[in-house]
Amino acid sequence: MSRASEATRKMNELAAQHDVDLSKLPRIIDQSADSITNNVNAINLANCSDERRKVIFKSLIDHLHAFVREVSLTNEEWMTAIQFLTETGKKCTDIRQEFILLSDTLGVSTLVDGINNAKPPGATEATVLGPFFTQDAHEVQNGGSIASEGKGDYLFVEGRVMDTKGNPIPNALINTWETDGHGSYDVQYEVRDAPECRGYLRSAEDGSYSFRAVVPVPYPIPSDGPVGKMLTALGRHVYRPAHLHMMVEAPGFEKLTTAFYFDGDPYITSDAVFGVRTSLIVKPELITDVAKTKARGFGEEKPHAYLKQDFVLATPEEGAAARKKVAQRVN
């Protein structure tokens, strides 16, 4: 066999290994800064069998290329971006997700959340889940405590779970989790014998619920990776304002993932991950009558913070209508 026919044989063998019918692809030859976007879209859309994937890639390529054109990205900047993305991937482990952190700090998570979890007027608004929810929390009874003594300043939370018409929702499952008074979630400690500063409970017949907790405090997001470096380069800080995570679900209603933020927190107007919503800012009352503290089941005779907060859940129909509105409005 001559070298020429061997090369041909090899070429045919290669072509046979992939199952793309070349005749189905557009004939694209001249790539330039002018033509490349149309060329990439043409080849991405020509033989892709999934309609939704086509929509996503078309928009992705259009915007990605428009960004590069708009700033006339240099080779050095491009390489910086490649290295940043590579380091971000390398930083990810089973317990650290640097790309989610990147999405959070660039507001993408909040945007995706705002589009997909929009609520109708009157319903409690949603916000980002965050990375600290766990499946192993213990059940507490109404009035029970999710935090051991000594974990922080006392906080008593109560309210009702209702539908948008004001009817009580009994037996709603309420999950709550938060930092302790040091700004750390239980899973962030090296030793974690049992779930702490987290728990779940059920609303009563009249929709009411109540539990004891601690006042959460602000804390920094993980800042020893590329995302931390990016925020520093932008002159941004790495803190989240204090917040109390809440997740409420009941049959016939959309699951609500939300959190309460605290009025007066120094980071409330510059949350590193853009989770704060005005309707979710609360102002607990300081109860200085220590007899009330004891009566609510706390161990020490000292003041406690008191938060009264209702939840209003939306039905799937109400949620779908709200999401449709948002999708129309933001486009």
Add this chain to the structure above:
Amino acid sequence: MSRASEATRKMNELAAQHDVDLSKLPRIIDQSADSITNNVNAINLANCSDERRKVIFKSLIDHLHAFVREVSLTNEEWMTAIQFLTETGKKCTDIRQEFILLSDTLGVSTLVDGINNAKPPGATEATVLGPFFTQDAHEVQNGGSIASEGKGDYLFVEGRVMDTKGNPIPNALINTWETDGHGSYDVQYEVRDAPECRGYLRSAEDGSYSFRAVVPVPYPIPSDGPVGKMLTALGRHVYRPAHLHMMVEAPGFEKLTTAFYFDGDPYITSDAVFGVRTSLIVKPELITDVAKTKARGFGEEKPHAYLKQDFVLATPEEGAAARKKVAQRVN
């Protein structure tokens, strides 16, 4: 110290650890699908000391968010993207750069290249460098060979290096590298005793150059990672058409990184990394007079391919003018 004052102390201590003056940041509270883009831009631009960084992040956030809005990205699709980016980062090693491959296959590399390496009319056009250039190639004399006998079909290349006015450029440094007849670069073999199918030479006084090589063949880009999966999901193949890499540099002229593609190649109209440019497609002549093959220094009496190709280099001034035009035109 009461628990309340301890929490306050802790909060102040945290605030003191980062050096961002909170009063310099805009007061942002309400995050929603409507407000998030303005909010992220406001906080990114408020305290960033680098003007270019501001321009880049503003455009990045605008386009990234516009993409998410335009397709109403779902939570599941967002998570698919997070996982894809994470896997892409994990696939990167010292000898494998999956993010560059992603950039290549989405046309971003060609776009960045087209903006930054635009050439004036009449000059040889540039194309992507690719990952296979090495620093250790041997020098060959004009007419010498960059490929050992048996590495593929014979190819003889000659031409001249000139400026845009047609004046010869003597002593230009010409680097060239290519696959062998099996579609592999030397660095892709497990054993690599010496550089193979690569070399450098200098143009003569009249700008002329010539060298012996082999006819390169098409080959697949690395397709066992997330980028390969993406291309399959899009119904695209993973092949590059055959090409001969060339890099030409001379004092007083812009360095030219380019490649020649071969007319009739099955992948020339669907290059997986969008490197082909019409002006870089060549059609070597098949020389069947085997006496000529011997005369040109090849070992075996068989036909050889003959490529006559000049290079026209641009001065930095000509290049700058061309780049300015492209930047204006594509925006």
